[in-house]
Amino acid sequence: MIIAVDFDGTIVEHEYPKMGKEIPFAIDSLKKLQEEDQHMLILWTVRDGELLEEAVQFCEKRGLKFYAVNKNYPEEDSSTASRKINADLYLDDRGLGGLPDWGMIYKMIKSGPKFTFNYNILCHYEMEVKKSDRKNFFTKLGEVMDKGRSKR
Secondary structure: OEEEEOOEOOOEOOOOOOOOOEOOOHHHHHHHHHHHHOOEEEEOOOOOHHHHHHHHHHHHHOOOOOOEEOOOOOOOOOOOOOOOOOOOEEEOOOOOOOOOOHHHHHHHHHHHHHOOOOHHHHHHHHHHOOOOOOOOHHHHHHHHHHHHHHOO
């Protein structure tokens, strides 16, 4: 699977244009997905120039090397190519519901096609969660889904 991964707010805390602190388990989870399951990872970020190089070096120093950076494949001519990345999955903190914690992301990807988004589960989730609950949307959704599976 080709996975496009945002940098700011996804791998590191969002401090753009500064370098944020590493989000716990982000790089370790990505390395495991890359090494164990042979997923192709593309760094997909608004950063360019020196800021992009800083992000790439940040990841490489921690042992994470991307298949491509802001391109569909390494040889693609970025001056003529679209910035739209062709991927099977996009990991980005700006997605609907925010970014799940990295444990949930890893679990969702590892479960592959078995993981399906079910509208009934979402409705059940909305009824259970109180507004004062500060857990991430997808963390709570995963808990509700696990409860549903155990009842079967």
